[in-house]
Amino acid sequence: MREGLIKMKILDVFKYALSGIRVRKLRTFLTTLGVIIGITGIVALLSLGEGFRIEMTGQFEQGFSLNTLTVTPGGGFMGFGGGDDEFYLLVNDTETIDEVEGVNIALAIISKQVSISSNNITRSVSVVGVNFTQYSEIYGSTFLAENGSIPFSPANDTIILGAGIADPWNNGTLFASVGDKINITWATGPILNPITKSYIANVSTILKEIGGFGLGGPSDNQIYIPITTAQEFFDTEQCNQIIIQLIDSNQETIDSVTSEIEKLYDDKVSVISPTALLSTISGMFSIIELFLVAISGIALLVAGIGIMNIMIVSVLERTREIGILKSLGMKDRNVLTIFLGEASLIGLLGGVLGIALGWGVSNVISLFLSVFMSGGVGGGFDTGQQQAMALSITPILTPTILFLAFAFSLVVCILFGLYPARRASKLNPVEALRYE
Amino acid sequence: MKDTNLDLLKNDSIEKSYVVETQDLKKTYLMGKVIVHALRGIDLKIEEGDFIAITGPSGCGKSTFLNLIGALDKPSNGKVYIDGADVSTLKGNQLANLRRKVGFVFQFFNLIQKLNARKNVELPLAIMGVNNKKRRKEAEELLRIVGLGDRINHRPTELSGGEQQRVAIARALTGNPRFLLLDEPTGNIDSKTAQEIVTLLKKLNEEKGITIILATHDQNITNEAKKIIHLIDGRIEHTNFERGVN
Structure with missing residues (x-):
């Protein structure tokens, strides 16, 4: 007996988690979709916001006529x-x-x-x-x-x-x-x-x-x-x-x-004064940004609840499997890690796809903004203010945004996966094995 | 009741070390609002190399007894010693480690459906943290021993009941367990295949000296077992082996 050495390798735990995801592709994808949408929104907004801020700074540095x-x-x-x-x-x-x-x-x-x-x-x-x-x-x-x-x-x-x-x-x-x-x-x-x-x-x-x-x-x-x-x-x-x-x-x-x-x-x-105008625009933009980030946050929250729901169902479905794993000597901790592993794989996938999609969406929005705002309005603002409306924002993806989006997606998934995972790990093996 | 016989056995527990030893083992649980006395006091010592068949009608406590001596469950009263360790004093992780000394085989095979035969057999080794290469080798070796050398990459759904049960036995044999516990191993397969399983178990017991404890209704198995314990209503009704009085 290799007592003392009995410790499942974390890589094996993750491999097992991955095999669980592979057999339920559609369900996993739908679960991930919620995360993707949330992260897409957040990345698009943050990168546009960052682009806007850079543009503003540029505006000032350009020898903006303050007088x-x-x-x-x-x-x-x-x-x-x-x-x-x-x-x-x-x-x-x-x-x-x-x-x-x-x-x-x-x-x-x-x-x-x-x-x-x-x-x-x-x-x-x-x-x-x-x-x-x-x-x-x-x-x-x-x-x-x-x-x-x-x-x-x-x-x-x-x-x-x-x-x-x-x-x-x-x-x-x-x-x-x-x-x-x-x-x-x-x-x-x-x-x-x-x-x-x-x-x-x-x-x-x-x-x-x-x-x-x-x-x-x-x-x-x-x-x-x-x-x-x-x-x-x-x-x-x-x-x-x-x-x-x-x-x-x-x-x-x-x-x-x-x-x-x-x-x-x-x-x-x-x-x-142009400074006042600039700060007004920037203030308005911040409010819009905050509002939209909040909406994305809600999307992520809903995604999180979806993850929790799916995982609770999954734990229920796999009660017998958990019983088997425990009868084979798997520790509670490892069962917990398997389910958290599944949740974090969803988070990882959702994060990567969400960031990619968010980057795409922000570029589309930026294109739309520049086409719509420069000339396309056609006399809508014939008061001279249209000069101030000639917006062109180039979205910027900073490492901070990448990190934030990624971390957020992981945290949401793990947080909402925690309860079902704990539930799975606490199952009594005898009862779990008897579960039909 | 033959409690006196078992008392005699208890006395030599100091000299001899047993694979499993139970003392006044009781298990009650709540089924809805009814208290079920599944086991009402079992005293038993199982020696290395034993081949024990536990028989008795449904609900007599066979499975409960196997769960207790397999460290899957804790007794309500009395003691279970597995390899000398008192199960009731152990915590979650230690209990999980102890289960690695036991090879469990179930009536419904309980294989992981999404894994192929080899991966199923490897699973307990993966849980123990054995590296990839070693566990692959051991799994393939064990599958050959149970006669499934050519079925290594099949999934449970692609295997017959008898084959699935062999995979389950191979899985139970990983990591050199102290004993095998089989709960109605032939209860869900046809009689011809059941006979093959019995032959396999006998071979494992005789050639490899593996201790086997099984619960069964199958007369074929009972005939092959060295010792038989008949349970009724959570008590040992009679045994066929030498215990001084019986």
């Missing part, structure tokens, strides 16, 4: 709600705002949704009417020419294209290049019977790729025309927003200018 403010009509947040429909900001309001202490430059922006066509391709884009000189002074790090140069005394038909407009498919097939002529068409009036206006513009410049969200500043998916052309073409004195460059980025300057302008317009405008 700017955006004035839009309407007292509510980002122009939604609480606004007075009869109130408009005018292009020459910049003169009034220029007078406010702490303001360096005040710049009016007219933005509209138009369609542009070149080489028989027509696209719907948002056009920004702006003073190029002041615009490049405020956004010196992003309003930069890739081809041609920023014209400081532009002709009326000058047009500057964002990198995403010039090279929409990102493969060298250009929509237009410097020197090309583009037809710009604007539709106004009733939707069913619109009045259309158009003119031919001359591409002077293609911008460098900016990336990111283009918060308040230039973005890749816009075109730029001189403000005077915009006023004339759209036949308006109203502007969508006024961008202010402050003399510095101190909080006191931001606060004093903000309250001064709000007072000036009797609280009919909202003054937003």
Whole structure:
């Protein structure tokens, strides 16, 4: 007798657990599916969240203009709600705002949704009417020419294209290049019977790729025309927003200018700093993320209960088998390990598949977001805010996320497998053998 | 009652060491609300090399007795010594280790369906932590001994009742057990196959000196056994072996 040496090898315990899983493939797969869904959700969300955070950091590091403010009509947040429909900001309001202490430059922006066509391709884009000189002074790090140069005394038909407009498919097939002529068409009036206006513009410049969200500043998916052309073409004195460059980025300057302008317009405008906008967006995103993680958590909880249920049934079904194992001298501890082993194999499998699937899903979501948010909306947000909505998030899978997802899936499986496994290990061998 | 005979036997327990020894062994359990006295006091000593058949009507306590001397269950009263160790003082793990000294064979074979014959025989060795190579060798050797050398990779569902019982016997023989316990080993197979099993058991007993204790209704087995114990109502009604008075 090899007494003292009687100790089943852990590898053999796991092999035995695996053989149990192999004979019940479908059931194991269905049990695992719950885990896969939960982990998929968590991985997709965390990797998108991580991508978003990196994007945000990049935004700040990119020389984000902290000393700017955006004035839009309407007292509510980002122009939604609480606004007075009869109130408009005018292009020459910049003169009034220029007078406010702490303001360096005040710049009016007219933005509209138009369609542009070149080489028989027509696209719907948002056009920004702006003073190029002041615009490049405020956004010196992003309003930069890739081809041609920023014209400081532009002709009326000058047009500057964002990198995403010039090279929409990102493969060298250009929509237009410097020197090309583009037809710009604007539709106004009733939707069913619109009045259309158009003119031919001359591409002077293609911008460098900016990336990111283009918060308040230039973005890749816009075109730029001189403000005077915009006023004339759209036949308006109203502007969508006024961008202010402050003399510095101190909080006191931001606060004093903000309250001064709000007072000036009797609280009919909202003054937003890009930092505030960014933190608002990030806050919103965090809440959405938290909410969705909670849903994934619930999915995992349900999966856990499923595992427990399946394992209790499995223990019941295999009562006789457990009796046999015990009559052959298997220790309670080993019986426990076999069932926990089965549970953790489900967790392992669910974790691996969930991570892979989650990575796929997050990439699909990211693709969807970038297509939907950049241009696809088609005039849905024609208030200038669409600039802030040009989201593009690249999901990122960090080792921490991998570890968390994996650990979580294992912990859930083992936790819910513990009760049935204990039940199995405590079975009385005589009664177990008698079980039909 | 022949209790006096057994008392005589008890006296020489000091000199001789027994594979199994029971003293006033009692087992009661609750079946619903009814207390069942399965065993009402069994005193028995089993020597190395014995071939004992336990007979008696259904419900006389045969299986309960086998479970107790196989360390699967604990007595309500009295003592069981297996290889000199008092079962009632042992805890879970020690009990599990003790079961490795016993080779159990059941009426319904109790093989693990998802494992093939070799893996079934290897299982007790795996539980003991014997390495792959050694246990494979031992399992194949034992399957040859029980006459299943050509059936090594078959699953229980691909084997006949007699073959399954041989696998069960091979499994019971792994790791050199002190004795084999067989509960109605031929109860679920045809008489021709049963005869083969009996022959095998006899061979194991005579050639390898393996101690065999079995519970049976089968006259063929009873005829081959060296000793017979007849149980009625949880007591030894009579034995056929020399105990001074019988």
